Amino acid sequence: xxxxxxxxxxxxxxxxxxxxxxxxxxxxxxxxxxxxxxxxxxxxxxxxxxxxxxxxxxxxxxxxxxxxxxxxxxxxxxxxxxxxxxxxxxxxxxxxxxxxxxxxxxxxxxxxxxxxxxxxxxxxxxxxxxxxxxxxxxxxxxxxxxxxxxxxxxxxxxxxxxxxxxxxxxxxxxxxxxxxxxxxxxxxxxxxxxxxxxxxxxxxxxxxxxxxxxxxxxxxxxxxxxxxxxxxxxxxxxxxxxxxxxxxxxxxxxxxxxxxxxxxxxxxxxxxxxxxxxxxxxxxxxxxxxxxxxxxxxxxxxxxxxxxxxxxxxxxxxxxxxxxxxxxxxxxxxxxxxxxxxxxxxxxxxxxxxxxxxxxxxxxxxxxxxxxxxxxxxxxxxxxxxxxxxxxxxxxxxxxxxxxxxx
Numbered sequence: 001x002x003x004x005x006x007x008x009x010x011x012x013x014x015x016x017x018x019x020x021x022x023x024x025x026x027x028x029x030x031x032x033x034x035x036x037x038x039x040x041x042x043x044x045x046x047x048x049x050x051x052x053x054x055x056x057x058x059x060x061x062x063x064x065x066x067x068x069x070x071x072x073x074x075x076x077x078x079x080x081x082x083x084x085x086x087x088x089x090x091x092x093x094x095x096x097x098x099x100x101x102x103x104x105x106x107x108x109x110x111x112x113x114x115x116x117x118x119x120x121x122x123x124x125x126x127x128x129x130x131x132x133x134x135x136x137x138x139x140x141x142x143x144x145x146x147x148x149x150x151x152x153x154x155x156x157x158x159x160x161x162x163x164x165x166x167x168x169x170x171x172x173x174x175x176x177x178x179x180x181x182x183x184x185x186x187x188x189x190x191x192x193x194x195x196x197x198x199x200x201x202x203x204x205x206x207x208x209x210x211x212x213x214x215x216x217x218x219x220x221x222x223x224x225x226x227x228x229x230x231x232x233x234x235x236x237x238x239x240x241x242x243x244x245x246x247x248x249x250x251x252x253x254x255x256x257x258x259x260x261x262x263x264x265x266x267x268x269x270x271x272x273x274x275x276x277x278x279x280x281x282x283x284x285x286x287x288x289x290x291x292x293x294x295x296x297x298x299x300x301x302x303x304x305x306x307x308x309x310x311x312x313x314x315x316x317x318x319x320x321x322x323x324x325x326x327x328x329x330x331x332x333x334x335x336x337x338x339x340x341x342x343x344x345x346x347x348x349x350x351x352x353x354x355x356x357x358x359x360x361x362x363x364x365x366x367x368x369x370x371x372x373x374x375x376x377x378x379x380x381x382x383x384x385x386x387x388x389x390x391x392x393x394x395x396x397x398x399x400x401x402x403x404x405x406x407x
Contacts, residue, residue, distance in 0.1 A: 009055050012048050013110050018120050020045030021111045024378060025124050025387075028169040028179060029131045034379065037169050041378050046100055049107035064106055068341035069393045073102045075334030079297065079327045080375055086326065087298020094297055097375045101386050108390040113398050118193075121186055125208055128183050133211035135167050140218070148266065151219040152176055174370060175380035177221020182383040183212055184228045185362040189355040192239040217260060222268055227365040229257065234361045238354050276317055276369055279303055283316035287325050294328030297375065301325070315371045319385065322371030338389055339363065345396035356395050363388040 024041045031037040053061050065073055080098035083091040111117060139145050152173045170176045187209045191202055216224055232253065236246055261268070282303045286295065305311035316322050324332040339360055346352055366384040373381020 005055065009052065012052055012055075014114065014116075016044065016048045017052070017107055018111050018114065018116065020048055021107065022120065022124060024382075026127050028380070029128060031169055034169040038378050045107055046103055049103045049110075052110065053103070053106060061106070064109060064397060067345055068338050068396050069105055071334055071341055072105060072338045072389060072393060075331060075338065076101050076375070078334060079323065079331050082294050082296040082327045082331070083298060084296070085293075085299075086296025090298050094375050097377060100377070101375070104382075104386060105390040105393050108387065109394040109397055112391065112394045118190070121190060125183060125186055125190070125205070125212075128180075129208040129211050131168070132180075132215045136211055136215055136218075139167075147218065148264075151215060170380075172380075173219040173221055174223075176219050177216060177224030178366060178370070178380045178384040180212060180216040180219065181221070181224035181227055181362065181366055182387070184209070184216065184224075185231050185358055187212070188228075188231050188235045189358050192235040192241070192354050192358075217264060220264075220268060220271075223369040224366065225268075227362055230365055231358050231361050235354055235358045238352075238357055274369075275305065275313075278306065279313055279317045280321060283318070283321050283325060287321065290325075290328060292328045292330065294324070294326050294331055297326050299326070317369055318371045319367030319374075320371075322374050326374055339392050342392040342396040353395060356392060359388050359391050363392070 020041070024045050027037040027041060028034075031040070076098045077095075080091070080094040083094045111120065114120070135151075139151060140147060140149075150173055152167060152170060170179075187205055191205050213228070216228065233250075236249060236253075239246070241249075283301060286301055289295065300314035301316065303313040305313070316325060320332060320335075323335055343352070343356070343360070346356055363384070366388075370381075370384070373379065373385060376382065
């Protein structure tokens with residue numbers, strides 16, 4: 001009986017969870033319905049994770065949910081608790097979302113420590129690259145959109161494969177940038193690993209990155225582009241490459257960045273700062289009304305655009321300000337503590353992996369201009385908030401020898 005149980009557990013850990021996480025990562029590119037994406041993710045990832053928790057028992061689960069993982073759970077559960085003094089009748093729904101988020105860390109951990117993790121990442125990048133190339137051809141060549149036209153504009157797809165004129169489960173260029181930027185980060189992590197396949201492997205990654213980065217540029221997701229820029233330079237600076245190699249790559253990347261700015265200057269700068277400084281300053285007025293414990297989830301802001309009172313912003317457009325507004329100083333301190341503790345845990349085991357620094361940079365910068373998705377169901381915000389945090393926590397839990405294979 002024990003042997004059967006171990007075999008079932010091994011099957012879930014080795015096959016089901018990687019497939020489930022693969023669907024969670026790539027499903028928004030594959031499913032035209034966001035509801036279908038969430039349903040399949042629940043079935044193939046979250047349910048197996050829950051089943052694995054029951055099979056592992058309390059003692060093994062408690063070993064994972066300690067340190068940074070414990071603070072992560074407490075912070076997420078507290079944020080859901082703020083629903084009690086926020087929007088009435090939403091606590092049950094937000095609490096269930098919080099449990100899903102807490103479970104995700106355990107599932108990501110088991111996939112990352114697998115010996116097949118690097119192949120899993122490569123397969124995800126490969127699929128997203130193929131889909132991105134397909135969408136580029138469809139939108140800009142078959143539909144004959146101008147290259148200055150922002151991707152995910154209000155047009156129907158040429159092939160008619162997507163519901164409501166959307167591409168996959170995407171509908172918003174800013175949110176699309178989170179996901180595309182996440183895969184750019186995975187490419188950088190793989191590119192500077194130094195142990196996967198050498199020169200030829202890096203050239204394959206460069207080719208696969210072209211449609212992904214091109215679509216990110218054409219979506220005009222400026223925060224995601226800037227984040228990708230910083231993630232790349234963090235990876236380059238802390239990699240084990242020789243100084244001459246770093247210099248050559250630096251020159252090439254700087255030239256490419258200059259070309260992007262020259263050719264897409266109007267498209268990237270036409271929206272200015274999108275009222276972000278104004279929104280942030282107004283958000284502080286609301287935060288000051290409930291500094292310590294927050295206004296509660298669901299108690300949205302009411303910030304009107306100057307000169308356009310019909311346009312209203314309901315959140316601060318900055319994750320850290322959003323968490324502070326909804327859950328107060330208690331919530332934001334808990335969230336900030338998670339990557340800091342994870343960093344300390346990783347550092348205690350030896351040199352900090354490049355992968356950790358790249359994902360940490362992505363998490364910090366990607367959420368600077370978008371404050372939605374606090375306790376969201378699986379969607380684009382998971383790629384900028386919860387999956388990066390789960391990745392950082394998982395690296396902190398893995399031994400130094402295991403970390404070397406994925407960093």
